[in-house]
Amino acid sequence: MNQTPSDKQCCKETEDRRSFQVRLSMFLSGVIGALIVLPGVGFVLAPIFKKTKQKWRTLGRVDDYQEGATVLVSFEDPSPEKWAGVTAKTAAWLRRVDKEKFIAFSINCRHLGCPVRWVEGPELFMCPCHGGVYYKDGTVAGGPPPEPLDRYQVRVRDGNVEIHTAAVPLTTTLTFDES
Amino acid sequence: MKKRRLKAAWDWFDDRIGFSECMMPYIAHTVPRDARWWYVFGSATLTAFIVQVATGICLAMAYVPGGDEAYESLRYITEEAQFGSLVRGMHAYGASAMVTLVVIHLMQVYLHATYKYPRELNWMTGVVLFFVVLGMAFTGQLLRWDANGVWSVFVATEMASRTPYIGPMISHFLLGGETVGGSTLTRFFAYHVFIMPGIIFAGVGLHLFLLFRHGVSEMPDPNQPVDPATYKEQYEKRLKETGVPFWPNAMWRDVVFSTLVVGIIVGCAAIFGPPALDASPDPASIHADPMPDWYFWWYFAVLSLLPPSYELWFILGVPIFGFLVLFCLPLFSNKGHRAPSKRPWAVGIIVAALASFVVLTIYGYREPWSPDFGVEELPTNVIGAEEGPVFEGGKLVHSKGCMYCHDINGYGGHRGPDLSNIGQQLTREDLIIRINNGGYNMPSFASSLNSEELSKIVDFLMTRIEDKGGSSKN
Ligand code: FES
Numbered sequence: 001m002n003q004t005p006s007d008k009q010c011c012k013e014t015e016d017r018r019s020f021q022v023r024l025s026m027f028l029s030g031v032i033g034a035l036i037v038l039p040g041v042g043f044v045l046a047p048i049f050k051k052t053k054q055k056w057r058t059l060g061r062v063d064d065y066q067e068g069a070t071v072l073v074s075f076e077d078p079s080p081e082k083w084a085g086v087t088a089k090t091a092a093w094l095r096r097v098d099k100e101k102f103i104a105f106s107i108n109c110r111h112l113g114c115p116v117r118w119v120e121g122p123e124l125f126m127c128p129c130h131g132g133v134y135y136k137d138g139t140v141a142g143g144p145p146p147e148p149l150d151r152y153q154v155r156v157r158d159g160n161v162e163i164h165t166a167a168v169p170l171t172t173t174l175t176f177d178e179s
Numbered sequence: 180m181k182k183r184r185l186k187a188a189w190d191w192f193d194d195r196i197g198f199s200e201c202m203m204p205y206i207a208h209t210v211p212r213d214a215r216w217w218y219v220f221g222s223a224t225l226t227a228f229i230v231q232v233a234t235g236i237c238l239a240m241a242y243v244p245g246g247d248e249a250y251e252s253l254r255y256i257t258e259e260a261q262f263g264s265l266v267r268g269m270h271a272y273g274a275s276a277m278v279t280l281v282v283i284h285l286m287q288v289y290l291h292a293t294y295k296y297p298r299e300l301n302w303m304t305g306v307v308l309f310f311v312v313l314g315m316a317f318t319g320q321l322l323r324w325d326a327n328g329v330w331s332v333f334v335a336t337e338m339a340s341r342t343p344y345i346g347p348m349i350s351h352f353l354l355g356g357e358t359v360g361g362s363t364l365t366r367f368f369a370y371h372v373f374i375m376p377g378i379i380f381a382g383v384g385l386h387l388f389l390l391f392r393h394g395v396s397e398m399p400d401p402n403q404p405v406d407p408a409t410y411k412e413q414y415e416k417r418l419k420e421t422g423v424p425f426w427p428n429a430m431w432r433d434v435v436f437s438t439l440v441v442g443i444i445v446g447c448a449a450i451f452g453p454p455a456l457d458a459s460p461d462p463a464s465i466h467a468d469p470m471p472d473w474y475f476w477w478y479f480a481v482l483s484l485l486p487p488s489y490e491l492w493f494i495l496g497v498p499i500f501g502f503l504v505l506f507c508l509p510l511f512s513n514k515g516h517r518a519p520s521k522r523p524w525a526v527g528i529i530v531a532a533l534a535s536f537v538v539l540t541i542y543g544y545r546e547p548w549s550p551d552f553g554v555e556e557l558p559t560n561v562i563g564a565e566e567g568p569v570f571e572g573g574k575l576v577h578s579k580g581c582m583y584c585h586d587i588n589g590y591g592g593h594r595g596p597d598l599s600n601i602g603q604q605l606t607r608e609d610l611i612i613r614i615n616n617g618g619y620n621m622p623s624f625a626s627s628l629n630s631e632e633l634s635k636i637v638d639f640l641m642t643r644i645e646d647k648g649g650s651s652k653n
Binding site for chain 1: 247248329330333338346348351352354356358359360361363459460463464466467468469479548549550552581583617620621622627
């Protein structure tokens with residue numbers, strides 16, 4: 001290519017302009033990206049910050065439960081999703097201690113969340129996954145669980161047993177039984 | 180005549196699209212001739228991935244990612260839809276094939292130190308792909324959305340929640356809320372069907388591009404350590420002398436092996452069918468026995484065998500540390516010997532990894548740490564008495580749950596020690612103390628046995644003496 005002074009002039013100009021064009025395009029691409037991605041990020045992360053309002057659920061009449069017995073009860077999470085179907089269900093081990101007092105243990109093993117089973121004879125909760133065992137009162141009797149079984153709040157209202165729903169008991173979260 | 184016209188049509192097309200000009204140089208690029216069968220695993224992994232994409236798309240046409248419907252739609256696919264069982268089977272065996280092949284590929288590349296200069300990024304993209312494949316395997320088993328799938332979510336959530344500070348956040352992100360519910364499955368569906376396959380497509384593209392850019396590595400030669408200053412030049416020179424075109428001289432082996440892989444996938448799917456669905460996905464049903472698919476049994480075993488104080492390090496450490504170590508490997512060692520004979524520790528690591536994988540997998544399958552909920556009662560001839568305290572004690576060891584964990588003459592679980600000869604090993608007093616106080620992972624039974632029951636159990640246990648111990652089941 002022959003380079004004349006006028007050529008150089010033009011090219012210098014173009015270079016200036018080009019660097020502006022580069023910066024403008026990069027900036028605008030960033031804007032486009034942000035506009036596309038941010039609402040989605042918000043949408044996807046929203047459940048982290050949403051606190052579900054927990055509810056009291058009725059488990060039936062007090063007299064349906066035998067004193068001293070530990071039974072499986074199931075109830076519904078306060079899930080706002082109508083389509084959750086069976087997955088909205090959850091369960092607890094409910095024990096009637098005496099006339100008025102009930103205890104409800106979470107079925108989630110505090111090791112990694114597997115469903116523990118109440119075993120009548122030896123009066124233990126046993127976990128099928130990695131062999132976690134809990135005593136009658138939910139304290140750890142053996143195996144890997146680091147913490148006792150979690151408990152739901154239960155109360156008796158007008159002759160009905162009611163249970164307060166709760167989040168999945170993660171080992172790192174605090175227990176949700178304040179009673 | 181016809182042939183010539185066909186050729187003219189192809190020439191026109193080829194000229195416009197540039198197949199011979201742009202693609203052929205890649206397809207026919209020169210590769211070392213000595214690799215032979217060693218290098219077929221990468222392409223076979225890709226073939227397995229193609230099986231997964233094809234069958235996955237078909238499954239997605241009938242699968243409904245909804246709380247109730249997922250299980251029902253899978254039942255429909257498996258039991259009613261034409262070819263449904265075959266397609267689902269191919270997807271399941273394809274997953275096993277892909278995991279297996281990606282691991283073999285990784286081990287081969289590690290053993291031959293192909294990750295050294297200039298192929299560091301080939302390795303690093305490969306490591307990312309490897310982890311995404313494991314993620315696909317895990318989310319895939321979960322999408323079955325049977326009892327096992329639901330409880331896998333709980334386990335994944337619990338593991339994630341162990342992360343310091345942000346653990347619960349990650350868990351709630353995974354669940355799409357604070358409990359398993361309507362948003363849980365749809366999220367995992369999106370990971371499995373859009374996000375992770377997207378990463379795999381992009382990653383495979385990059386991985387292949389890098390393969391072409393740096394060329395196929397030679398078989399390691401103890402006399403040719405990698406020196407970044409001269410490697411490329413020498414590699415080019417050697418290729419010029421002895422290389423062969425990839426297509427068809429080397430590629431036919433890939434094609435043969437991939438055919439075998441696809442044949443096995445389809446064959447297994449046709450003969451054995453897809454894995455059976457577990458019970459329906461009710462988080463309120465406690466009669467689930469959650470168990471991952473076979474490729475994670477080793478990890479399942481690790482989680483059971485570890486003392487709790489190390490556990491956190493393992494749950495978080497294995498994935499994170501494992502990833503970092505693998506990913507950064509070429510940054511620490513990118514020159515020097517490639518030959519396994521000069522890298523004995525590399526061979527050692529592979530052997531140790533394989534051995535622990537096999538042992539832990541067997542352990543994970545047998546679950547000896549898990550109480551056996553289905554144990555049968557001891558027959559009278561094993562108890563060795565038809566009435567009296569020994570007989571009643573023999574009944575009590577079943578009803579009080581001793582046998583969930585202890586084997587007695589071939590009956591019972593394997594969590595605790597075998598009691599078939601306990602009468603000789605412990606005295607009466609020791610037995611009482613042990614049962615009352617527990618210890619070594621055994622619960623204390625002081626509160627669930629009254630003294631009468633305890634004494635009957637001990638009476639029975641004192642009769643457990645190996646030689647005259649009656650008939651054994653096994
Ligand atoms: S989840 Fe219960 S012992 Fe691991």
